[in-house]
Amino acid sequence: MGKLVTASRFPDPDAAYRALVEARRGSSVEAAAELDTRLVLILANHIGDMDVLAEAIELAKGAG
Amino acid sequence: MSPTNERKIVFGYGYRRAADQDTPAPVRRPVVVVGAGPVGLAAAIDLGQRGIPVVLIDDADRIGEGSRGICWSKRTLEICDRLGIGEKLVAQGVTWKLGKVFLGDDLVFSFDLLPEDGHKMPAFINLQQYYLEKALVDRVGQVDAIDLRWKNKLAGVEQHNDHVQLTIETPDGPYKMDVDWLIAADGARSTARDLLGLTFSGVTFEDKFLIADIKMAADLPTERRFWFDPSFHAGQSALMHRQPDNVWRIDLQLGPDADIAEEQKPERVTARLKKMLGEREFSLEWISIYRFNCRRLERFVHGRVVFVGDAAHQVSPFGARGANSGIQDAENLAWKLAAVIKGEAGLSLIDTYERERIQAADENIAHSTRSTDFIAPHTPAERQLRNAVLALAPKAEFARRMINSGRLSVATVHDTPLSTPDESVFAGSARLGAPAPDAPVRGRDGRESHLLENIAGEFTLLYVKDGAAPQAPEGIRLICIGEDLVDTTGAIAQRFDATPGAAYLLRPDQHLCARWRAYDHAKVKAARERALGA
Ligand SMILES: Cc1cc2nc3c(=O)[nH]c(=O)nc-3n(C[C@H](O)[C@H](O)[C@H](O)COP(=O)(O)OP(=O)(O)OC[C@H]3O[C@@H](n4cnc5c(N)ncnc54)[C@H](O)[C@@H]3O)c2cc1C
Numbered sequence: 082m083g084k085l086v087t088a089s090r091f092p093d094p095d096a097a098y099r100a101l102v103e104a105r106r107g108s109s110v111e112a113a114a115e116l117d118t119r120l121v122l123i124l125a126n127h128i129g130d131m132d133v134l135a136e137a138i139e140l141a142k143g144a145g
Numbered sequence: 146m147s148p149t150n151e152r153k154i155v156f157g158y159g160y161r162r163a164a165d166q167d168t169p170a171p172v173r174r175p176v177v178v179v180g181a182g183p184v185g186l187a188a189a190i191d192l193g194q195r196g197i198p199v200v201l202i203d204d205a206d207r208i209g210e211g212s213r214g215i216c217w218s219k220r221t222l223e224i225c226d227r228l229g230i231g232e233k234l235v236a237q238g239v240t241w242k243l244g245k246v247f248l249g250d251d252l253v254f255s256f257d258l259l260p261e262d263g264h265k266m267p268a269f270i271n272l273q274q275y276y277l278e279k280a281l282v283d284r285v286g287q288v289d290a291i292d293l294r295w296k297n298k299l300a301g302v303e304q305h306n307d308h309v310q311l312t313i314e315t316p317d318g319p320y321k322m323d324v325d326w327l328i329a330a331d332g333a334r335s336t337a338r339d340l341l342g343l344t345f346s347g348v349t350f351e352d353k354f355l356i357a358d359i360k361m362a363a364d365l366p367t368e369r370r371f372w373f374d375p376s377f378h379a380g381q382s383a384l385m386h387r388q389p390d391n392v393w394r395i396d397l398q399l400g401p402d403a404d405i406a407e408e409q410k411p412e413r414v415t416a417r418l419k420k421m422l423g424e425r426e427f428s429l430e431w432i433s434i435y436r437f438n439c440r441r442l443e444r445f446v447h448g449r450v451v452f453v454g455d456a457a458h459q460v461s462p463f464g465a466r467g468a469n470s471g472i473q474d475a476e477n478l479a480w481k482l483a484a485v486i487k488g489e490a491g492l493s494l495i496d497t498y499e500r501e502r503i504q505a506a507d508e509n510i511a512h513s514t515r516s517t518d519f520i521a522p523h524t525p526a527e528r529q530l531r532n533a534v535l536a537l538a539p540k541a542e543f544a545r546r547m548i549n550s551g552r553l554s555v556a557t558v559h560d561t562p563l564s565t566p567d568e569s570v571f572a573g574s575a576r577l578g579a580p581a582p583d584a585p586v587r588g589r590d591g592r593e594s595h596l597l598e599n600i601a602g603e604f605t606l607l608y609v610k611d612g613a614a615p616q617a618p619e620g621i622r623l624i625c626i627g628e629d630l631v632d633t634t635g636a637i638a639q640r641f642d643a644t645p646g647a648a649y650l651l652r653p654d655q656h657l658c659a660r661w662r663a664y665d666h667a668k669v670k671a672a673r674e675r676a677l678g679a
Contacts, residue, residue, distance in 0.1 A: 119537055
């Protein structure tokens with residue numbers, strides 16, 4: 082199968098979710114979407130693997 | 146184009162009646178090239194220099210109208226050098242290698258296109274396309290094998306088993322010609338393509354772009370400047386580039402809804418440019434509004450009709466990949482067609498033209514599409530992603546690398562059956578299927594020159610001296626590095642990973658097609674045959 086890891090990796094998943102919530106607290110939907118877009122770019126580059134990126138896009142599209 | 150345009154420099158040529166128009170039966174010719182644009186001219190010269198008689202026809206009688214290409218790549222200049230006009234173009238053009246990208250009014254990053262020394266030709270020059278065409282037409286006049294006929298319009302193509310019958314319209318009425326090969330270089334609106342009923346499909350970009358050539362005595366640096374969302378043209382992109390004669394090319398993105406008639410009015414254009422140029426004095430040379438396309442023919446070879454240049458494929462100008470790739474088509478086809486006509490190769494060699502140049506076209510279309518998508522995102526959702534890249538650019542290197550204002554034309558590395566796969570590992574920048582890298586050399590007579598200008602259109606074996614030089618197989622010219630040409634700076638050693646006794650076989654288009662750590666006569670012979678399609 083693929084290279085994308087979908088098993089949980091954060092020791093404290095609630096804390097990771099919390100960090101993302103706080104980043105958008107008080108934002109409009111538009112501002113949050115812009116923030117997310119920048120986050121996507123930053124994290125995609127950090128991963129730096131086209132296969133993982135492609136799989137992640139597939140997973141995200143399929144979940145919508 | 147608008148009637149307000151008055152091109153100052155137009156080169157006019159006359160129609161002359163050809164003897165072929167007076168014969169009772171159609172005359173048979175080996176090659177007709179239709180279209181005296183940069184690509185048709187280059188194809189005709191290359192074939193003519195190889196001794197193949199060529200009739201070159203064009204429906205116009207002048208060159209020099211409109212704003213078209215300005216940036217000519219290193220590979221184009223190397224090809225033009227082999228065709229006899231490279232030095233002239235460089236002398237006439239503006240050499241540049243620096244590009245700057247601005248976000249708003251701030252510089253976000255710059256790039257240097259030729260970070261390496263020891264190449265005869267610069268990474269790029271800027272020169273109006275009509276000067277390139279003029280130089281090519283002048284050169285055509287020096288090649289006896291070419292018969293250039295202005296005001297000869299291709300109007301009919303009839304395919305037969307071993308030839309094509311053309312109908313050509315002239316001011317004296319139509320005439321017919323039978324040709325072994327027709328090279329269709331008749332541009333993006335190719336008549337040949339229509340006559341064969343071929344579809345030309347791809348994408349058309351919604352955004353409209355104002356292309357203005359202006360005359361301005363400005364002491365601005367010679368660099369490509371590209372802006373995303375500058376204060377003088379908010380929300381859109383802008384490009385500025387120097388040409389000779391104090392002429393500047395300015396591209397302003399206008400968005401999809403711009404009114405073409407309104408935007409072309411000189412007062413409107415002047416107002417837009419004043420916002421950009423401030424108090425500088427300028428005058429308008431030529432104004433046009435374009436929408437760009439990326440598309441290609443599914444196949445480039447249709448029996449004995451071979452498509453080259455814009456007739457075969459079209460790209461948006463970001464990246465300067467149009468004529469630059471077309472001239473590489475011309476060079477790729479010319480030696481192959483000459484070999485077929487001379488009986489040195491079979492028809493299958495022409496199929497490798499298609500294979501190699503479709504690969505190149507796809508690469509160019511992909512780059513040009515990506516650039517245009519970045520510059521002019523299709524939807525608000527795509528624009529949001531693009532703007533996120535721009536917003537991160539000042540803070541993060543990865544985002545600067547994603548900014549795409551045009552990836553400038555470089556020669557294609559052809560993945561081709563004409564190359565003999567490597568048996569040994571080679572480092573360096575030389576690649577199988579790509580033009581050999583250039584390097585400074587000194588000849589036996591002590592004259593300093595460059596490697597590529599010593600490789601003039603035939604199979605050439607570069608042999609690195611290790612004792613006595615071998616006798617190369619028939620049809621291959623041997624150049625002994627260290628004897629015939631001295632690697633004065635070590636650039637050959639480095640770029641080819643050249644060790645004593647190594648041998649490099651170059652095709653007539655200077656592309657590397659085989660290499661070995663040691664000379665082996667049978668292998669060299671077989672590699673040449675393979676490169677001829679055997
Ligand atoms: C704004 C702009 C900027 C550009 N910038 C660059 C750049 O910087 N670098 C670059 O490489 N490219 C650039 N291009 C692209 C470049 O101009 C084209 O790729 C190039 O002109 C194609 O050359 P061609 O010889 O294939 O066709 P064309 O130049 O279109 O020539 C075709 C010729 O065929 C003739 N013809 C047409 N029909 C017939 C017929 N039925 N019978 C006889 N003759 C006929 C025409 O009169 C014409 O002379 C730019 C284009 C535009 C619009």
